[in-house]
Amino acid sequence: MELSRKTALVLALALTTVPATASAGKTLDGVRQRGQVVCGVNTSAPGFSSTDSQGRWRGIDVDLCRAVAAAVLNDANKVRFVPLNSQQRFAALQAGEIDILSRNTTWSLTRDASLGIVFTGTINYFDGQGFMVPKKLKVDSAKKLGGATVCVQAGTTSEKNVTEYFSKLGLKYKSVVFDTAEAIQAAFFSGRCQAYTTDMSDLAGARTHASNPQDYVVLPEVISKEPLGPAVRRGDDEWFQIVRWSFYATVEAEELGLTQANADKLRAESKDPAVQRLLGTGEDTGKLLGLDKDWTYRIIKQVGNYGESFEANMGPKTPVGLPRGVNNLWSHGGLMYAPPIR
Amino acid sequence: MVQLALAAALVLAAAFLWTNLRENLASRQIRSGFGFLREPAGFAIGEGPVPYTPSDSYLWALAAGVANTLRASAVGIVLATIVGTLVGVGRLSRNVLVRGASTAYVETLRNVPLLLQLLAWYLVLTELLPEGTDPVRLAPHVFLSKDGLQLPVPVWARGWALALAALPIGLLGAWALFRWARSRRERTGHTPQVLWPALLVALGAPVLAWLAGGAPRELDVPEVTTFNVSGGVGMTPEFLSLVLGLSAFTAAYIAEIVRSGILAVPRGQIEAAAAIGLSHRRALRLVVLPQALRVIVPPLTSQYLNLIKNSSLAVAIGYPDLVSITNTAINQNGQALESILLIMSVYLTINLLTALAMGWYNRRVALVER
Numbered sequence: 001m002e003l004s005r006k007t008a009l010v011l012a013l014a015l016t017t018v019p020a021t022a023s024a025g026k027t028l029d030g031v032r033q034r035g036q037v038v039c040g041v042n043t044s045a046p047g048f049s050s051t052d053s054q055g056r057w058r059g060i061d062v063d064l065c066r067a068v069a070a071a072v073l074n075d076a077n078k079v080r081f082v083p084l085n086s087q088q089r090f091a092a093l094q095a096g097e098i099d100i101l102s103r104n105t106t107w108s109l110t111r112d113a114s115l116g117i118v119f120t121g122t123i124n125y126f127d128g129q130g131f132m133v134p135k136k137l138k139v140d141s142a143k144k145l146g147g148a149t150v151c152v153q154a155g156t157t158s159e160k161n162v163t164e165y166f167s168k169l170g171l172k173y174k175s176v177v178f179d180t181a182e183a184i185q186a187a188f189f190s191g192r193c194q195a196y197t198t199d200m201s202d203l204a205g206a207r208t209h210a211s212n213p214q215d216y217v218v219l220p221e222v223i224s225k226e227p228l229g230p231a232v233r234r235g236d237d238e239w240f241q242i243v244r245w246s247f248y249a250t251v252e253a254e255e256l257g258l259t260q261a262n263a264d265k266l267r268a269e270s271k272d273p274a275v276q277r278l279l280g281t282g283e284d285t286g287k288l289l290g291l292d293k294d295w296t297y298r299i300i301k302q303v304g305n306y307g308e309s310f311e312a313n314m315g316p317k318t319p320v321g322l323p324r325g326v327n328n329l330w331s332h333g334g335l336m337y338a339p340p341i342r
Numbered sequence: 343m344v345q346l347a348l349a350a351a352l353v354l355a356a357a358f359l360w361t362n363l364r365e366n367l368a369s370r371q372i373r374s375g376f377g378f379l380r381e382p383a384g385f386a387i388g389e390g391p392v393p394y395t396p397s398d399s400y401l402w403a404l405a406a407g408v409a410n411t412l413r414a415s416a417v418g419i420v421l422a423t424i425v426g427t428l429v430g431v432g433r434l435s436r437n438v439l440v441r442g443a444s445t446a447y448v449e450t451l452r453n454v455p456l457l458l459q460l461l462a463w464y465l466v467l468t469e470l471l472p473e474g475t476d477p478v479r480l481a482p483h484v485f486l487s488k489d490g491l492q493l494p495v496p497v498w499a500r501g502w503a504l505a506l507a508a509l510p511i512g513l514l515g516a517w518a519l520f521r522w523a524r525s526r527r528e529r530t531g532h533t534p535q536v537l538w539p540a541l542l543v544a545l546g547a548p549v550l551a552w553l554a555g556g557a558p559r560e561l562d563v564p565e566v567t568t569f570n571v572s573g574g575v576g577m578t579p580e581f582l583s584l585v586l587g588l589s590a591f592t593a594a595y596i597a598e599i600v601r602s603g604i605l606a607v608p609r610g611q612i613e614a615a616a617a618i619g620l621s622h623r624r625a626l627r628l629v630v631l632p633q634a635l636r637v638i639v640p641p642l643t644s645q646y647l648n649l650i651k652n653s654s655l656a657v658a659i660g661y662p663d664l665v666s667i668t669n670t671a672i673n674q675n676g677q678a679l680e681s682i683l684l685i686m687s688v689y690l691t692i693n694l695l696t697a698l699a700m701g702w703y704n705r706r707v708a709l710v711e712r
Contacts, residue, residue, distance in 0.1 A: 087669050091678050094372060115676040116372035137569070148569045149474070149489065154657070154666065155673030159385045163396045174570075175386045176580065178660045179669065187660065190468045192488050192579065194569045234371050 027099055027232070027239035028290060031072055036080050039065035040098035043083040044181055046205035047314030047322065048104040048125070048228075057081045060124055061102040063309040064230055066302070067246045068100060071295040076302035085180050087155040090115050093233060100243055102230040104199065106157045116234050122247040123229045124306075126326045126335050127199040128222035129161050132207065135217050137194060142221040146171035151193035154179045158198050161224040185209055199226045201314065201322060208319040242289055249296040251338035253278055253305035255329055260304040267297065277342060285341055296341065306336065367679075378675045379404075385670055387662045389578050400671055407667035408688055414584050414663060415650045415692075421589035422649060423642075426596025433601045444597065451594040457655055459591055463583035464659040471579070474570030483563045485571045490582060492564035495575035501555025505548040512547030516540035580661035584653065592649045596642060603638035604630070635707040643700035647693045654689075664688060 031037050041049035041061055049059040062081065070076040082098050093101045094116050104127075105111075107119040131142045131150075139145060142165070152159050154177045166173050176193055178184045185206050188196040196206065200222065207213045230247070232240050253259075256275055258266060267279040276282030280294035289295070303309065310327065314320040328334025367374045383403040384396050391413060392406040432444035451459070468488055472478060477487035485492045496502055523536040552558075564574030607630050615625035656663040664685060672681045 087673055090673070090676055094370065110674075111676070114371075114373040116367075116370035145569075147567055147572055151660075154670050159670060160396075160674065163384060163386045167396065173386075175388045176578075176660045177388060177662060177666060177670065179657050179666070183658065183660065186465075187468060190465075190488070191473050192468045194474075235369070 027236045028072065028242065031099055035073060036078050037065055037069045037072065037100065038080045038082060038098045039068075040082050040084045040089055040092050040101045040103055041065070042103045042181075043085055045104055045202060046208055047201060047318070047320040048205075049081070049083075049102075050205075059313050060306075060309050061104060061230075063250075063303050063313070064102045064124055064243075064247055065100055067250055067299045068243055070298040070302045071246045071249075071291055072242060074298060076298070085155075086153055087179060090117060093117050093231060096233070099239070100230050100232055104202070104228045105231060106199075106226045107229050107231075108157060111231075117231045118234050118240060119229055119231045120240055120244040120247070121229070122244050123227040123335075124247060125201060125228040127201050127226040127228050129158050129197060129224040129226055130200040130203055130222055131219040132188075132196045132203045132216055133194060133219060134191070135215050139194075139219070142195075142219045142223065143169060143171075145173065145195055147173065148194040149174040149176060149192070150195045150197055151176050151178065151184045151188045152197050153177070153181060153184055156198065157224070157226065162197050165223045181206070199228070201228075201320075204314075204320050204322050238290060242291070245289060245341065246295075246299060247306075248338040249278065249299050249341060250303065250306040250309065251329070251336050252341050253296070253300045254307040254336075255331065255338065258300050258305060259308055260301060263297065263300045274342075283342070363679075373675075373677060374680065375677075376680055378677055378680070381675070383671065383674070385674065387667060388660075389576070389581065389662065400675070403667055403671060404664065404684065404688075407662065407664035408692075410662055410667075411650075411653055411656075411664040411688075412692070414581060414588070414656065414661065415653050417585050418588040418592065418649050418653065419646050421585065422592040422596055422645070425589060425593035427600050429593060429597035430600025431604070433597060434604060448594045448597050451591055452598075456587065456591050456652055457658060460583060460587040460655055460659050463587045464579065467579040467583050475566065475568070477566065477571055483561075483574070485564055485566070487571060488579060489570045490576050490578040490580075492571045492574045492576045494561045494563045496558065497560040497562050499555070499558035499560070501552045501558040504551035504555040508547040508551035512544040515543040515547065519543060578661075580656070580659050583659050584656050584661045584663075588649055588652055591652070592645055595645050595648075599638055599641045599645065600634075603634040603636075606637040607633045632707060635704075639700065639704040639707060643697055643704070646696055646700065650692055650696065651689060 039062075041057065041059070044050045045059070045061075047059055048061040049057055052058050062079075065079045065081070066076040069079045082092065084092055084098075084101075084103060089101055089103050089105065090111070092098050101117070104125065105119075106127075107121075107123065111117070112119050131145065133139050133145075146166075146169075150162060150173050152162060152175055159175075159177065162173075162175070176187065178187060181198075181202070184196060184198075187193060188206075189210055196203065198206070200218065203218050207216055207218070210216055230243055232243055256272075256278060258275065258278060263279060266275055267281055270276060270279065270281075273282050277285055278296045278300065280297035284293045286292045286295045304312075307324075307329075310324065311317065314322045316323060324332075324334065326335050328336060330337040364374070379401040380399050382397050383400045385403070386396050387394050387403065387406050387410075390406045390410045392402075392409040394402060394406040429444045429447055432440045433448065435441045435444070471486060471488050474487045474489040477485035477489070477492075480486055483494045519536045519540045523534045527533045562574055564571050564576070611629055611633065612625060615629040616622075620628065653663055654665040657666040657669060660666075668681045668685050672678045
């Protein structure tokens with residue numbers, strides 16, 4: 001099944017009879033013509049992208065796509081979400097099946113330079129890889145996992161990181177590799193593996209799926225840097241810019257204290273030029289991107305700022321329950337920093 | 343003429359697609375070519391007969407995948423053939439219980455998708471078996487747990503290498519004995535009993551070699567550790583579920599093939615064999631089987647091929663077969679096209695070789711028509 005889908009994608013790539021240069025730079029036209037942004041997301045990663053009880057997509061990766069739709073199509077709901085597993089994601093983007101890959105994907109040199117895709121440089125979650133173990137094993141450090149069986153997802157940076165980590169420590173381990181997060185979690189919670197390794201944020205999300213989350217602990221070691229962010233196809237700078245700046249707009253909005261709730265009020269009242277720029281009443285920031293003057297206002301009004309998205313989807317009050325940590329604004333000691341939108 | 347034009351058109355179309363593909367890959371700045379095969383793979387593989395470490399090349403990782411696919415397929419084919427034959431014969435049994443059970447087996451397993459069966463086997467093995475820290479002891483040093491089945495294994499030594507080398511010599515000796523007995527029967531009509539001597543030669547040669555090599559007796563014994571069972575030789579739950587799932591599923595089809603083969607031999611043939619004084623066993627071997635096999639072997643071959651191809655579902659239950667490893671490789675280096683071409687050619691090669699071997703066997707067992 002897996003194979004046939006990927007084969008189809010590759011064949012689609014192979015059989016695209018229009019030379020690539022003709023379609024490069026045209027993603028925006030395609031999106032406008034279609035009236036829809038097609039966005040590749042995770043099949044199930046609570047906090048990043050997963051469906052709620054009403055079948056609506058939720059998460060910070062989902063909100064990023066909604067922000068782009070609000071900017072480009074005036075409506076944050078004009079997004080079609082394509083759930084992809086980790087092995088399908090790059091092929092889907094290469095073959096043009098999706099416009100944006102927003103699927104908690106680690107930005108790395110190899111991926112940036114050899115896959116025909118380019119990360120927009122906007123990291124919407126600074127993550128790192130960790131381990132989760134059953135509490136009853138009484139293991140308090142990853143360094144004590146020598147000899148353990150470790151569950152890991154196929155086609156992830158995690159697979160390589162864990163290999164490097166254990167070989168650095170000179171420890172042996174056994175790996176069991178599954179192709180979907182669901183399969184790994186089932187195997188891990190049944191006790192097939194003594195440890196589950198993936199990004200810390202993913203572990204927190206997976207833990208919510210356990211019948212009794214209290215029985216599992218996440219170990220303190222963070223063994224890698226996992227900057228997660230969206231990617232687009234190479235060669236379309238216009239689209240690249242739109243995705244990049246749509247995300248920065250949500251960060252800038254948080255920094256300026258603009259929220260879904262106060263956007264209309266401040267749009268009418270604020271005298272601050274920076275606020276006016278973001279709410280569409282100051283200078284026009286949209287025309288250089290091929291958008292209108294209100295693009296950032298619509299993002300804030302329809303999707304909210306980055307902090308709002310974080311709190312609603314993965315913050316301490318949600319089942320995922322992650323602290324803001326390094327993903328706080330730079331002015332609050334975190335790493336979130338938007339270049340000036342002007 | 344028309345055929346020539348058609349062939350030319352096909353070649354042209356293929357050439358067009360190829361250049362188009364290369365242009366597209368280049369313009370999208372997607373790396374292409376098979377150079378990646380020599381680079382270190384960098385990921386771990388859970389199990390397999392091929393010694394592999396993450397610093398080995400992608401090519402070696404794929405070889406480990408091929409070995410895992412072959413291992414699961416070979417065991418699956420043997421098991422499926424045995425179970426399939428038993429069930430197929432069972433469907434013709436006069437015993438109502440045996441017949442009913444066989445029919446139920448075939449109808450159930452044939453009509454449930456294989457992927458679901460694999461997941462079910464895996465679920466059963468990983469949910470029901472005890473944790474690795476508290477395994478079931480089937481025999482001294484034989485453990486069954488969520489870590490799979492662990493057995494003691496002899497530590498590799500000179501004696502074992504010599505024994506392995508002597509095995510073909512022993513088998514060759516046994517074969518020569520059978521040949522001699524046969525030619526003697528054809529010349530004199532007298533049949534010498536060579537079964538026991540042949541067995542002695544076949545087994546005696548490796549045993550003698552083992553003794554000559556110093557009779558190594560050291561065993562690698564599995565032990566219960568902090569987390570699981572380690573040491574010895576193991577079969578993981580992934581491997582067990584894959585082999586059980588594949589062989590149980592394919593056995594249902596093989597049962598039907600065996601049944602049709604047996605039913606295809608007219609009753610008169612057996613009666614005629616009895617009339618010329620052949621014993622029941624020889625009638626079965628010389629009259630029924632050759633005619634039944636003529637019907638059985640060709641469809642059996644395609645079941646074997648199906649089983650090999652179906653083993654690619656292993657990725658769903660975490661067994662590192664060729665497809666699973668290639669998937670990982672694709673994601674590490676992004677070269678999907680080359681990797682998928684490789685998978686396809688490997689499966690094609692394995693299946694063509696299997697078909698060739700079965701074709702050779704078919705020609706040997708087929709009824710010689712005059």
